[in-house]
Amino acid sequence: MxxxxxxxxxxxxxxxxxxxxxxxxxxxxxxxxxxxxxxxxxxxxxxxxxxxxxxxxxxxxxxxxxxxxxxxxxxxxxxxxxxxxxxxxxxxxxxxxxxxxxxxxxxxxxxxxxxxxxxxxxxxxxxxxxxxxxxxxxxxxxxxxxxxxxxxxxxxxxAGVNPFPPQTGAQLIQPGPMTHQGLALETQSPSESEKTLALINKMISDLGNWDNRLSLEDELAQTWHDDMIWWGPTGIGASYTIERYIKQHSGVFRASFSERIFNGHICKFAEGQFGGFFGWPNLSLKPIGGFMGMAASEQFYDMRVVDIYRRDGEKLAENWVFIDLLYFFSQQGIDILSRQKTLSPAKQTN
Missing domain, CATH: 3.10.450.50 (Nuclear Transport Factor 2; Chain: A,)
Structure with missing residues (x-):
């Protein structure tokens, strides 16, 4: 193989x-x-x-x-x-x-x-x-x-045309893995790949249970290192440590939707210490209002998401996340790209 x-x-x-x-x-x-x-x-x-x-x-x-x-x-x-x-x-x-x-x-x-x-x-x-x-x-x-x-x-x-309200995490050009070992150009250990996939599956199972009796801190600590990094998309931003991830994204996200439907993934796998998945869409969510300036609604809106993970030992250490926010908002009649027409662009230097 x-x-x-x-x-x-x-x-x-x-x-x-x-x-x-x-x-x-x-x-x-x-x-x-x-x-x-x-x-x-x-x-x-x-x-x-x-x-x-x-x-x-x-x-x-x-x-x-x-x-x-x-x-x-x-x-x-x-x-x-x-x-x-x-x-x-x-x-x-x-x-x-x-x-x-x-x-x-x-x-x-x-x-x-x-x-x-x-x-x-x-x-x-x-x-x-x-x-x-x-x-x-x-x-x-x-x-x-x-x-x-x-x-x-x-x-x-x-380009100086931020279309979103102030985000909860940090906005920056995101680096690659801390270990600089993400390019698996050579054959990787099958046993390491299996460990990574099993841990990702365990994390997904925990994440899907919003009614978990554990606190969010205790739930995340089962599969994440305390100094985990969540590299989120523009509009949400990046968070460092479980504590700040909860305050700056996860807790906010869970509190912003009254209902959610998991639609599954198109692809999911791991190789070595890295793995991930994408869906089309992964989730359908019903907002109660407030998330990224959204209004409340009785409708479900689809969310397309990519997650890429790095495992360090027995827990996950880093997570790069892509969310098709333009599609998510377009379902609500909001054209994010058109917002740049009312914003001041960065000065051109060429």
Whole structure:
């Protein structure tokens, strides 16, 4: 199985290198070369779901035009078998192979993007992409589908057009793992991968029980180190230690919704000390009002989320979280991108 995972990593790394090196007119060729005809691409709002022939002109070409000299800076790169039990593609041993890349796409923000005004300065687009690879083919597999989560509000903030009310956590360009060991380019220990996945599953089980008799502090302490770091999305921010995580996000989040429905995940796996998942959507939530300035509602709103974790010993130490907040608010009739029209942009310096 380790050979299969390594082949999947090689396929994705080659694909990334070609995408990163390609000019506008070459991106279509790269996608046709590496992806299957039925390639399914998921992305944050306003991109949402795209067919293969639309990915280049809708996402990559405008992005590379806006961010000149675009550079991929990976912090986490892992592969594994999808462990989502109810995936109808998985029966018995026929589990699908996925690769995750997380980090930043950095470039010179020289042209407007999605209406966000250019700054002429370097800018960082935080991203996490899940990629499924068909490794049954000889000589390298084809990419079957991808889920590309990017922190668009993070670019807005760098351009001086913060669309959200004051957030509870810290806003910053987020670093990679403290251990600098997130790039699993070599084969990882299967037993370590199993430990990580088991711990993530235990944490998910605890998290899903909002009626737990334990205090939130005691609940989190079962699976998290006290000095854990929660790297949240722009609009919520990052928190350090269990105590501050509760005050600055988890406690606030739980108190902001009267009901929630867990919709499951599309993909979940671990390799070595890292693992994670994404859903489409993960959750449906009914707000009581107050969260990020939201009004109360009797409706459920869907939330698409990515979580990437680092395990340290017997507990989790770091968690990078991506939430498609533009989609979450669009369901309520709120266009976050349009808010920049009423805000003062950062001074352009090029």
């Amino acid at each position: 380790s050979d299969v995972l390594q082949r999947a990593k090689e396929t994705v790394l080659h694909f990334y290198q070609c995408i990163d090196d390609a000019c506008d007119e070459q991106i279509d060729w790269v996608i046709n070369e590496y992806c299957c005809d039925s390639y399914h691409w998921r992305g944050c709002h306003p991109f949402n779901e795209l067919a293969a022939h639309d990915v280049s002109k809708t996402f990559w070409q405008p992005l590379k035009t806006a961010f000149r000299h675009l550079q991929r800076r990976q912090d986490v790169f892992i592969a594994g078998l999808n462990q989502v039990e109810d995936n109808d593609k998985q029966t018995g041993d026929e589990k699908t192979v996925w690769v995750v890349s997380m980090g930043h796409l950095m470039g010179l923000f020289d042209n407007d993007w999605l209406g966000i005004p250019r700054t002429g300065r370097m800018a960082f687009l935080r991203y996490c992409e899940f990629t499924e690879v068909d490794v049954t083919q000889l000589g390298g597999g084809k990419i079957l589908q991808s889920a590309m989560f990017v922190d668009i509000p993070g670019v807005m903030v760098q």
